[in-house]
Structures are given as C-alpha cells and as structure tokens.
Amino acid sequence: MTENKKKGFIGRSLDTIERVGNKLPHPVTLFALFAVLVIIFSWFFSTLGVTVEHPTQEGEILVVTNLLSAEGINYIFTSMVGNFTGFAPLGTVLVTMLGIGIAERSGLISGALRALVMSVPNQLITAALVFGGIMSSMAADAGYVVLTPLGAVLFAGLGRHPLAGLAAAFAGVSAGFSANLLLTSLDPLLGSLTQHAAEMYDPVYAETINYAMNYYFMIVSVFILTIVGTFVTDKIVEPRLGNYEGGITEKVEGLTSLEKKGLKGALVAFIITIAALALLIVPTWGPLRGPEGEIINSPFFASLVPVILIMFFVPGFVYGRITKSIKGDKDVAEQLSDTMATMGAYIVLAFAAGQFVAYFNETNLGMIMAVQGAEFLETTGFTGIPLILTFIVVAGFINLFIGSASAKWAIMAPVFVPMMMGLGYSPELTQLAYRIADSTTNVISPLMPYFAIVIAFAQKYDKKIGIGTLISTMLPYSIAFSIVWVIMLIVWLTLGIDLGPGSPILYTR
Numbered sequence: 067m068t069e070n071k072k073k074g075f076i077g078r079s080l081d082t083i084e085r086v087g088n089k090l091p092h093p094v095t096l097f098a099l100f101a102v103l104v105i106i107f108s109w110f111f112s113t114l115g116v117t118v119e120h121p122t123q124e125g126e127i128l129v130v131t132n133l134l135s136a137e138g139i140n141y142i143f144t145s146m147v148g149n150f151t152g153f154a155p156l157g158t159v160l161v162t163m164l165g166i167g168i169a170e171r172s173g174l175i176s177g178a179l180r181a182l183v184m185s186v187p188n189q190l191i192t193a194a195l196v197f198g199g200i201m202s203s204m205a206a207d208a209g210y211v212v213l214t215p216l217g218a219v220l221f222a223g224l225g226r227h228p229l230a231g232l233a234a235a236f237a238g239v240s241a242g243f244s245a246n247l248l249l250t251s252l253d254p255l256l257g258s259l260t261q262h263a264a265e266m267y268d269p270v271y272a273e274t275i276n277y278a279m280n281y282y283f284m285i286v287s288v289f290i291l292t293i294v295g296t297f298v299t300d301k302i303v304e305p306r307l308g309n310y311e312g313g314i315t316e317k318v319e320g321l322t323s324l325e326k327k328g329l330k331g332a333l334v335a336f337i338i339t340i341a342a343l344a345l346l347i348v349p350t351w352g353p354l355r356g357p358e359g360e361i362i363n364s365p366f367f368a369s370l371v372p373v374i375l376i377m378f379f380v381p382g383f384v385y386g387r388i389t390k391s392i393k394g395d396k397d398v399a400e401q402l403s404d405t406m407a408t409m410g411a412y413i414v415l416a417f418a419a420g421q422f423v424a425y426f427n428e429t430n431l432g433m434i435m436a437v438q439g440a441e442f443l444e445t446t447g448f449t450g451i452p453l454i455l456t457f458i459v460v461a462g463f464i465n466l467f468i469g470s471a472s473a474k475w476a477i478m479a480p481v482f483v484p485m486m487m488g489l490g491y492s493p494e495l496t497q498l499a500y501r502i503a504d505s506t507t508n509v510i511s512p513l514m515p516y517f518a519i520v521i522a523f524a525q526k527y528d529k530k531i532g533i534g535t536l537i538s539t540m541l542p543y544s545i546a547f548s549i550v551w552v553i554m555l556i557v558w559l560t561l562g563i564d565l566g567p568g569s570p571i572l573y574t575r
Contacts, residue, residue, distance in 0.1 A: 093473045097418035100477065101425055105142070108429040109134040118437045121488055122268045122575055128437075131429045145424060153420030154258035155472055160409060161371050162251040165378035166204075167405025168398065172386030174332050175202075176212050177325045183216065184320065188224055192234050195220070196295035199238020200288050204250045204378075209239035210516040215523045222310070228527045229539065230304035236520055237295050237543040240508040243471075244280075244501035245287035252471065253277045254371050256497055259475050262423070263483035264493040266433050268575065272493075276367035279494040279569040280501065283558060287551065294550050295543060302542045312527050328388040332381035339380045343373060362568035419476045432480035439481070440488030449489055451556060454499050457482065458552065461503035466511045471504050487573045494569040502555065506548040509540035 091099065112132035120126040132138050150156070169175050179198050186194040195217045202209025213235045221231025244252065257277035264272040321329070346354040347366045356364035366373070386392030392401070426432045443449060448456075461478065468474050478500065486496040508514050512533045524531045564570055 093468065093470055094415050094418045096468075097415070097422045097473070097476075101418065101422040104422065104425040104429060104431060105133045105138075107431060108132050108138065108425070111431070111434075116434060118434050120433070121437055121440075128430045128433055130431060130434065133425060133429060141428060142425075145428075146421065149420040149424035150417045151420075153416045153423065154262040155255045155476075156413070156416045156420070158254040158258050158371050159251060159412060159472075160406070162254060162374050163405055163409060164402055165375035165382070166251060168386070168401055169378040169382030171401040171404060172382045172391045173325070173389060174328070174382045174385040177321060177329055177385070177389075178332075179209070179213050180216065181321055181326075181329055183213070183220060191220060191224065191231075192299045193292055193296045195231060195234040196238040196242070196299070197288070197292045199235045199240075199295075200242035200245050200291060201247065202239050203243050203246055203252065204248050209235070210519060213239055214520055218523060218527060222527070227304055227307045227310040228312075229310075229524055229531075230299055230307055232520070232524055232527075233303050233539050233543070234295060234299040236540065237298070237509060237547075238291075240514065240516070241506050241540075241543050241547045242287070242291045242295070243508060244505040245284045245291055247285055247288055248377075249278055249281065249370060249374055251374070252501075253280070254374070255472050256475055256501065259472070259479045260483055260493050260497045263432075263479040264487065266427060266480065267436065267484035267487045268573075271487075271573065271575070274363055274568065275493060276362070276566070276568060277370045278367060279566040280498045281566040282563070282569075283498060283554070283565050287554065290550055290554060291547060294546050298542050298546050303539060307539075310527070324389050328385040331388045332385040335384040336377070336381040339377055343376070367567065415470075415473065419473065423476060423480060426480050433484055435481050436484030437488060439485045443485075443489060451559065453489070454491075454495070454555070454559075455552065457486075457496070458499050458503040458548075461500050462507040462548075465504050465507045470515075471501075474504065475500060490572055490574075492565075492570050492573040494565050495571050498565055499555070502548070502551045506544050506551060510537050510544045512537065 108130055109132050112130040112135075115129075117127050117129045120128050133142060179202060182198045182201075183191065183194045195213070199209050199213050199217075202213055214232055217231035217233075217235030218228035219231070222228040254277040257275070257279060260279070261272050261275045264275060346352050347361065347364070350359055352366075354364060354366035354369065355361060361367075383392060383398065386397070386401075392398060443453065461474070464474055464478075475497075479497075482500075483493045483496050487493060511517065517533075517536070521531065521533065521536055524536060528535075558565070559571060562571060
C-alpha cells in the first residue's frame with residue numbers, strides 16, 4: 067500500500083489543499099494579475115456590447131468601459147497614484163495600527179492577556195483561554211504569539227495536556243477572530259471595503275453604513291463561542307489527546323509588581339478616555355452628534371478609526387510610562403515607527419489591490435456581474451437562508467487558499483455586496499456572512515500565515531506533530547463554531563434584529 071493511500075481521504079485532501087495553496091502566487095502578485103485580467107476583460111466585453119440597466123438609477127444604462135482604448139490607457143496612467151492613496155482600507159488600517167502598536171509594544175496587550183488567563187480559578191482556565199483568544203483580536207495578531215504558547219504552558223502547569231491548552235487558545239484567537247466586545251482594526255478594515263462596494267450599487271445607502279455594522283452580533287458571539295470552545299476543549303479535544311507523557315513540566319511566571327501597577331494605571335486611563343469620549347457623544351449638545359442630535363448617523367460613527375486609535379494609545383502610553391518601557395517621546399516615536407515598519411507588506415498589497423478595485427469599478431464589470439448574477443438567482447428562486455449559507459461555504463473554501471481577510475474581501479466585496487443588494491440583502495449582512503466564513507476556517511487552513519508558528523509551538527511538546535495532526539485537532543472547533551454561528555445567524559434573520567447600530571438585515575432603496 068502506498069504512503070498516499072495510508073493517509074486516507076482526509077489526509078490526501080489536506081495534502082492537496084497545501085500543494086495547491088503553495089502554488090498560488092503571493093497576494094500582491096495575485097492582485098496584479100487580477101488587475102491585468104480586468105483590463106483584458108474590459109476590452110473583450112466592450113467589443114461584445116454587454117450592457118445592463120442600473121438597478122437604482124432609472125434609465126441609466128451601464129456599459130463596459132474599455133481600458134485598452136485611448137481613454138482607458140490614459141485613465142490607467144493618470145489614476146495610478148490616486149488608486150493607491152484612495153484605496154479604502156489603507157489609511158484606516160495605518161491610523162488604527164498607530165494606537166494598537168503603542169498598546170502592543172509597550173507590553174500592555176501581553177500583560178493584559180496574561181493577567182486575564184492567570185487570574186481565574188483552575189476550573190475556568192479553559193473558558194478564560196478561549197475568551198482571551200477571542201478578545202485578543204483587538205490587538206491584531208498578538209494573540210497568536212502571546213496567548214497560544216501561554217495556553218500550552220498553563221495547561222502543562224496544571225498537569226493537563228499542553229496541546230489542549232494550545233488548541234483552546236488557538237481556537238479563540240483564530241476561529242473566533244471576528245467576535246469581540248470592542249471594535250477592532252478588522253471592523254474599519256472590512257467596513258471600508260464593504261462601503262466602497264455598496265457605493266457602486268447605491269451611493270446614498272452607502273453613506274449610511276458605519277464601521278460598527280456587525281457589532282451587536284459580534285458581542286453576543288463572544289459569549290456563545292466561549293461556551294462552545296470550552297465544551298469542545300474539555301469534552302472532545304482533551305479526551306482525544308489523552309494523558310500527556312512528554313515529560314515537559316511548565317511553571318507559569320506571574321506578573322511583576324511593576325506590570326500589575328502598569329495594568330491598574332492603564333485601566334484608569336482607559337476609563338478616563340471612555341468618559342472623555344462619552345462627553346462628546348452622550349449629551350444632546352455633544353459635538354460628535356448628528357445635525358438633528360442623532361447618534362447612529364453622526365460624526366461619531368464616521369470617526370470610529372480615530373476613536374479606536376485614542377482608546378488604545380492612551381492606556382498603552384500610560385502602561386509604558388509606568389513600566390518604563392516608554393521613557394520619553396523618543397520611545398513613543400520609535401514604537402510607532404516600528405509598528406509602521408511591520409505594515410510594509412500591507413502597503414505593497416494595498417498598491418496592487420487599489421489598482422484592481424479601481425479598474426473593476428471603472429469598467430463597470432463588478433456592477434454588471436452583480437446585476438446579472440442577482441437576476442439569475444432570482445429566476446432560479448435560490449434566495450434566503452440557503453443563499454446565505456452557500457455564500458458562507460464558498461467564502462470558507464476560498465479561505466483555505468487565501469489567508470488574508472482583507473485580500474479576500476477586496477476581491478469578493480465588489481461582486482457579492484452589490485449582488486446581494488440586488489436580492490434585497492444589506493451590505494452589513496453580506497459582510498457578516500463573510501466574517502463567519504473567514505473566521506471559522508482559519509484554524510484548518512494550512513496557508514493561514516500563523517499556522518506554521520502554531521505548529522512550532524506545538525512541537526515543543528510533541529516533536530512528531532505536523533499539519534495533519536494540528537488540523538485534525540482543530541477541526542472540531544471549526545465545525546462547532548460554524549454550526550453555532552450559522553444557527554445564530556438564522557435566529558437573527560428570523561427575528562429581524564439589527565446586526566449593529568443602524569445596520570439592518572434587509573436592504574431597501
């Protein structure tokens with residue numbers, strides 16, 4: 067019997083995913099290729115005379131703009147810089163990361179996560195790890211490098227299987243990435259792409275979209291996923307792993323007195339910051355309220371990016387001053403510079419993605435595909451919950467090969483957001499369905515950027531562990547989170563509850 071047959075169907079499937087994924091170009095190259103394809107397709111479909119009627123602007127006929135015409139070539143060259151600087155998520159991500167960078171590099175994020183999971187009773191340690199992992203998304207990817215190894219150390223220190231602790235933390239950090247009690251950098255990142263895609267279909271409606279569009283659903287998700295993750299760890303994953311016989315014992319290092327003092331100071335600073343921000347929005351005279359005193363469609367929701375920046379920067383700075391990781395303005399400048407240095411890869415990606423998105427919009431290919439796709443689905447009667455579930459499956463499958471949440475959404479949003487609007491579903495709902503798919507399949511995607519790092523952490527306790535072992539360990543979390551999140555979504559759809567502030571499920575013109 068060959069080695070390939072010994073692996074079985076699941077093992078061979080995982081190997082195939084890894085091989086195909088590894089052969090895919092880098093996301094930057096992928097977007098560059100897509101941009102070139104859009105140019106070619108614009109010439110091809112313009113010669114065919116493809117047109118559709120604009121769904122929201124009566125009498126307007128959309129035609130394909132040929133980017134290989136003289137005017138099109140002129141557009142490509144004159145718009146290149148603007149396409150880059152105007153790429154919706156670029157400024158959003160960079161500004162948000164300034165605040166998160168200070169909180170992370172001062173040590174606040176690491177200290178807060180350690181304090182959270184080490185301060186609970188032993189019987190609640192699993193829940194604390196899952197909850198801490200879910201909440202760690204407020205600091206971008208810090209949970210992968212802080213909480214995942216800490217989970218293994220904590221379990222080993224308690225005489226439990228360290229890989230179960232690692233799995234619990236990894237599940238919270240990665241499979242629960244879209245849930246949080248606070249708005250994170252992911253909200254404006256995806257929200258800006260969603261808003262930009264919605265503008266293609268209905269510019270007036272797009273102006274009402276805010277970055278907190280999925281906030282209510284994500285708050286509830288934190289508690290539901292914590293319960294589910296705890297159950298899967300204690301009842302499925304750890305019993306399957308059995309007793310740990312690796313011989314490695316761990317001792318958990320507690321927080322120093324200076325770190326504890328820093329956390330207290332950061333908490334006070336956070337409360338004061340929230341209070342100060344509340345004065346700008348809660349009183350009827352608040353300057354961040356809308357013209358008529360409204361809160362939903364107000365400058366406050368339009369300025370969530372600087373709000374997130376301030377909420378992370380101030381506590382991070384206070385923690386750094388107390389713990390001496392920030393001694394003066396030079397340290398602040400260096401930490402901010404270091405944070406921006408890590409964003410180099412994203413900036414390059416933004417340049418290529420910005421060209422693709424701009425070309426897609428300029429040619430009208432996105433709108434034409436969306437309108438014709440919506441008309442086709444209406445004729446087949448394939449709408450409602452089956453349609454939403456199918457979209458989740460498709461997005462989750464794509465996530466196995468393209469790990470970046472923003473890269474996938476930059477490709478998918480210009481097509482699926484207008485298409486779903488044509489069927490009566492709001493951009494907010496489409497984004498939520500995408501976030502569910504993107505999160506739940508992270509832990510079983512061997513091409514997820516941090517997957518190799520998690521394997522390295524696991525190999526400390528089991529030298530033989532590989533991709534297949536880790537995926538088989540994390541698969542119960544992926545399945546359980548997917549099922550629970552889908553049930554939550556169906557209940558939400560049935561009850562017709564807003565997904566976030568001023569964010570309905572259905573789209574109406």
